[in-house]
Amino acid sequence: MLRLKSASASNTLIPGRRVLALGASLAGLDEGVLRGAAIEMGSIAHLEVPSASAFDLILIDADAWEPPSLAAAVKALSALQPPPPVLMVGANLPAGLVRNLMRLEAADILEAPYSPEQLASTIQTLLVNAGPRPIDAAGAGGSRCWAVAGAVGGSGATTVAIEIANCLATQSKKSRSVCLVDLNLADGAAAAYLGAAPTTRLADFGNAADRIDAAMLQAFVTPVSKGLDLMAGVRDPNAFDTVGRDAILRMLEVACEVYDWVILDMPRHRRVWTLEVLAGCDEVLVISELTVPALLAARAQSDEIEEGLSGGLRPRIVLNRLASRMFGPAPSVTEAEKALQRKAEAGISSDWEAAAASVNLGGPIAQHRPKSKIVKDIQQLVERLAVQPPRRATAPKAA
Ligand SMILES: Nc1ncnc2c1ncn2[C@@H]1O[C@H](COP(=O)(O)OP(=O)(O)OP(=O)(O)O)[C@@H](O)[C@H]1O
Ligand SMILES: [Mg+2]
Numbered sequence: 001m002l003r004l005k006s007a008s009a010s011n012t013l014i015p016g017r018r019v020l021a022l023g024a025s026l027a028g029l030d031e032g033v034l035r036g037a038a039i040e041m042g043s044i045a046h047l048e049v050p051s052a053s054a055f056d057l058i059l060i061d062a063d064a065w066e067p068p069s070l071a072a073a074v075k076a077l078s079a080l081q082p083p084p085p086v087l088m089v090g091a092n093l094p095a096g097l098v099r100n101l102m103r104l105e106a107a108d109i110l111e112a113p114y115s116p117e118q119l120a121s122t123i124q125t126l127l128v129n130a131g132p133r134p135i136d137a138a139g140a141g142g143s144r145c146w147a148v149a150g151a152v153g154g155s156g157a158t159t160v161a162i163e164i165a166n167c168l169a170t171q172s173k174k175s176r177s178v179c180l181v182d183l184n185l186a187d188g189a190a191a192a193y194l195g196a197a198p199t200t201r202l203a204d205f206g207n208a209a210d211r212i213d214a215a216m217l218q219a220f221v222t223p224v225s226k227g228l229d230l231m232a233g234v235r236d237p238n239a240f241d242t243v244g245r246d247a248i249l250r251m252l253e254v255a256c257e258v259y260d261w262v263i264l265d266m267p268r269h270r271r272v273w274t275l276e277v278l279a280g281c282d283e284v285l286v287i288s289e290l291t292v293p294a295l296l297a298a299r300a301q302s303d304e305i306e307e308g309l310s311g312g313l314r315p316r317i318v319l320n321r322l323a324s325r326m327f328g329p330a331p332s333v334t335e336a337e338k339a340l341q342r343k344a345e346a347g348i349s350s351d352w353e354a355a356a357a358s359v360n361l362g363g364p365i366a367q368h369r370p371k372s373k374i375v376k377d378i379q380q381l382v383e384r385l386a387v388q389p390p391r392r393a394t395a396p397k398a399a
Helices: 067-077 095-102 116-130 157-172 190-194 214-219 245-258 274-279 292-309 333-340 352-361 373-386
Strands: 018-022 038-042 057-061 086-090 107-111 144-150 178-182 228-231 261-265 283-289 316-322 346-349
Touching: 057 067, 057 116, 067 086, 067 095, 086 095, 086 116, 095 107, 107 116, 144 157, 157 178, 157 190, 157 228, 157 261, 157 283, 157 316, 157 373, 178 190, 178 245, 190 228, 190 352, 214 245, 245 261, 245 274, 274 292, 283 292, 292 316, 292 333, 316 333, 346 373, 352 373
Parallel strands: 018 038, 018 057, 057 086, 086 107, 144 261, 144 283, 178 228, 178 261, 283 316, 316 346
Antiparallel strands: none
């Protein structure tokens, strides 16, 4: 029996992955090499299409199964477009079986006996070569709506909302799958950051909520890229007074019917519709910086949202602009979590050059500075959140 539990997985590709493991020798990996992954122990029957497509990685102990039936099951996997990466381990790896395995797009073998470190590095290489997993909201149970709110002004809510929306749009590979909605009705910055012309005069929706349907919504969005549309209003100091609650809720309701993903850039101050909008979201991200006032505000805002929703939806706090080297008395992430009295969901690196370049050129950071650490951090956050089951308390609905 392998001592897999002792291996530590020091990589960030694993958390949140769904892994199918076939063979008793592979039990216990979630406490070692695959810490943070959601592992299902299964049998050859689980390799059947389409259930196998639900996994991000398949591990098979070839010694645990009859070679002919295993070879047939592996062959059937190639019908998936694309099949998940497969790693086969074992002391007995017949040529016919290996041949079928190698016909898959991403597959590898590891001969037993092997060390936990060898197993970890082979899995990592497979996952890297397989690239980011396609994110499919429909597969995750219909449209998904995530709200992004800043704990204090300038904490990076608009930047994070844009990068999340762009990341989802790129990975979902479908056209017009994501809509970024700027709910800073009076002076939202999303359109300017993206170099897009805002077309909506949300005030034109006025209070005529019942007239809003999919066709009308399309007239109000600006295409940003193949997968991403933006709904943002032109600057209008009175917009918060002229756009009614029903119109906002109806507009979001329709957006959730039309798009796989709806990402909301929330106004920082609470409006009459804020809690109802958040209740319709699967995730609420509160963006904070690593300063004491911002952390205290993030904690207060998260508590207020939690109390206001009373539906079990817990905002997740994201620490933005984390510097790799801190000068001066900035709190560490551990100190930040103490101040927050909860764990931070994620950290986003600081990269002023990339952030400034992208807003000046107009477009996501991922487009103008794809190598920025911000892009990698956002991708990890998105992948982790996308595999969470939808948490929506109530669908966004106009009364
Ligand atoms: N991770 C980051 N690294 C460096 N600069 C960043 C980062 N995130 C945001 N910025 C920059 O910080 C500034 C504020 O960001 P942003 O406008 O996204 O914040 P906000 O919370 O939406 O602000 P507001 O309260 O005005 O809505 C911008 O200049 C943006 O480019
Ligand atoms: Mg903003």
